[in-house]
Amino acid sequence: MPSRSAAGVRTGVRVVVAGDRGTGKSSLIVAAASDSFPEYVSAVLPPTRLPSDFYPDGVPITIVDTSSSMESRVKLIDELKRADAVVLTYACDQPMTLSRLTTFWLPELHKLEVKAPVIVVGCKLDLRDERQPMNLEQVMAPIMQKFREIETCIECSSATLIQVPDVFYYAQKAVLHPTAPLFDHEKQCLKPRCIRALKRIFMLCDHDMDGALSDAELNEFQVKCFNAPLQPAEIVVVKSVVQERIRGGVNDLGLTLEGFLFLHALFIEKGRVETAWAVLRKFGYDDDLKLRDDILPVPTKHAPDQSVELTNEALDFLRGIFQLYDSDNDGSLQPSELDDIFVTAPESPWTVGPYVDAAERTYQGNLTLNGFLSEWAMMTSLDPACSLANLICIGYGGDPTSALRVTRRRSADRKKQRTERNVFHCFVFGPKRSGKSALMNSFLGRPFSSNYTPTNAVHYATNMVEQIGGTQKTLILQEIPEDGVKKFLFNKECLAACDVSVFLYDSSDEYSWKRSRELLLEVARQGEECGYGVPCLLIAAKDDLDPYPMALQNSARVTQQLGMEAPFHVSVKLRDSKNVFSKIISAAEHPHMSIPETEKGKKRRQYRRLVNSSLIFVSLGAAVAVVGLAAYRAYAARKNT
Known part of the structure; x- marks a missing residue:
């Protein structure tokens, strides 16, 4: 039975009872379920269910008994890892079993990485030697200080039914109303x-x-x-x-x-x-x-080649938020001002990857308006639910359904030969040292650095690009490390999220050109096989260096064969890379053009055309035959009359 409904509401609580042999585990379970002390219980009980009306919260409990024998260890470990809460028992008349909690059971839970809250229960309270009274609070305080997963300590007696129902009430309460997410006991x-x-x-x-x-x-x-x-x-x-x-x-x-x-x-x-x-x-x-999924009306993408964008209403709200928190009116947000925006969100969402350092900032490290809006566009594209949740948390007062929109399928855009998208996702391929990171840094207005640092993790850069006519589009660059291309392309839908791809090579290096061409052909084949062909651009980087003699001729020939534009030459070092981003946007805005086509793809297309022509010919022939037959029957009928 699942422990949560689709809305994230608990539909059941699974409590596992563990402890040394003879500490009263099975008797405790029977006494709680039947409100009576059993004269005889089996060594290990089958799962016992307490109905939803047993406790006020109205959530049923499944209690799982366990054996501490070595023969049952595998099953015990499995049950502990599946538990919502763990009840650890000791016997009040056997002090050694209490010591075993700290010497074995609690360390064992740590070793198994069990994250469930723990209720420590002293059973057989009626059998404790009255000559050796124990202050439970004094004994358990240092144990609870060391083992923070302990929620409650309680002693009970199955024979006299003292506090037996409370044991599983506290276990259920620890699951339904956990203290750990809310309160730091150490710091109070x-x-x-x-x-x-x-x-x-x-x-x-x-x-x-x-x-x-x-x-x-x-x-x-x-x-x-x-x-x-x-x-x-x-x-x-x-x-x-x-x-x-x-x-x-x-x-x-x-x-x-x-x-x-x-x-x-x-x-x-x-x-x-x-x-x-x-x-x-x-x-x-x-x-x-975090805000529950059931209150986040995130629009559903019906196809992998659709994307999610912010609506104009949401963008207007964000511009207003930017102006409100830009207290010194300098057109940028200081880190403290940005933190203030997200003070009512679970955390500032852009302090970790892939968002950290992915947007344009001033020399002082402040976030510009373009950078602010671009980060939101990127978060909406990569994680729409996170974007909507943060919008609501920072005060978006409109209808949540009006904040996001789903774009038209890219395959439909190709047929219509135009797109209505405002945010474009670009994959950046290329061999090592081809200049991928340098190009992405220049996109964010950062100075050129000759120091080489290989990219081993996901690397993004996002910014707004002004097009001819004054319109602005958001471009998200995602660098695909050379070592990760094979794994990346293993996913058959990897290109579905891509609006345009660029392939960089060091124009002065023979290997760089040849490897870039190989990557281009790999991506082209993947697009043809999976139906997610995307516009591609070839970029000859490091144009300030002496060119590899054959690269210019070979690259022009390759792009012509594949039906692409000629390579675009840039030099980040000489700061002439600005136009390349407009060119990338332009290619994405024309989704039917610059899609590379291999020889195999051309033959497949010619075959489809031939088959379609044959079908049309057969259809026309059949239609002529039907018309002829109808005419003959009409003639024969007139002749007979």
Whole structure:
């Protein structure tokens, strides 16, 4: 049974009970399920199900019993890795079993990389020697300090049914309302991603945007999250608690953001983590504190050669956001200003690959408007759900369905001989040292460097390109390392996302030219076989160096044979690469042109034409025969009459 529905809601919780032999695992399970102490239980029980109405959260629990014998180790490991929560048992009348938790069981969970929360349970409480009392909190505090995965410690008795139902309630609660994503127990504070989510919620509830929740706004928040209003006296109590504990948590206008965050931290500290989760989930957050997929109406691509772009409405919103956060009006965003934009998102999305360092910045490292919009265009193209989620998190107030649009299939664009796309994805192929990275850096306005650094990972560069007539299009360059081409082309749909490809070679180097030609032919064959043929350009880089004598003649011949434009010569060092990007955009805007065709592809096309001609001839012949037969029958009928 899947543990989550399509909307990300839990449909079940799987709890695995483990521990030393004789610690009372099976008796605990039977007592919880039947509310009675069993006189006899088998060594290992079959999976036991507690129905959805067993606990208030309304989610059924499947309890899995395990054996600690060596013969059952493989099955035990499998069950632990599948667990949503783990109940580790020890026997209150056997102190050695408690020691075994820290010497074997908890380290074993670490070794197996089990990420599930752990509930430590002392069974057989009724059998503990009264002459040796134990303070559970004092004993478990250092253990919980060392093993952070422990959510709760509890002792119970299956014989007397003391706290037996609580064991699996806490296990379910640890799964449905986990503490770890929200609170750092070591630092005793909310975690950064939780703070960001609560900041967004606070801003959504602060309708008059005065920086505080008035009594009316606080009451509206309460009704939305818990379906019950706060009484005036209750609001007074809430504010009093905040005022006593945190300076600036309440002002003349109401509950401040600091007070709002403090209240949620207080709920968690008091063991009411489900209250914080009720708020977060009401505002659309999942267990990772990201917006749930079911509230992100991401448009569906029906074919691999379609893409997703931002609509004009979303772009206008982003331009407004840029101007709002460009506090010094210098036309660029400082890192701190960019961080402020994403302060209500799970994190700033462009601090890691493939977005980090992929857009145009000023010499001071600030992000320009073109760079800002290009990063959004790239994120929308590569990960539409992430783009839409971040749009919503930073305050996009329009209908989410109006933020993104799906483009027409590229195969349809070829037939119509035009495209309506505003964002073009370009693959950059070429051998090592051909100048791929230098070209991409020049695209972002970065100075030329003669230092060579091989590209081993995915490398992107994105910017806006102004075309003739003043229109702007966004170009995304993706460098394909030479060593990764074979693996890249192994995917039969690898070219589906490509609007145009360029092939660089060092015009002064014989090997570079020959290898670039090989790559071009490999891609051309892949396009012909898979039906994703794309416009291609051949670029002779390093034009400032003495050319390889045969390269000019051979490259002109190859491009002519393949039906492509002649090679385009550039020198990044001499800063004459600017026009090449307009040329790349122009090739992408004419999706029916510059598609290389190999000899095999030409023969295949000629064969198809021949077959089609034959079919047309046969069809015409059949039509003539039908008409002739009809005429003969009409003549015969008149003759008989």
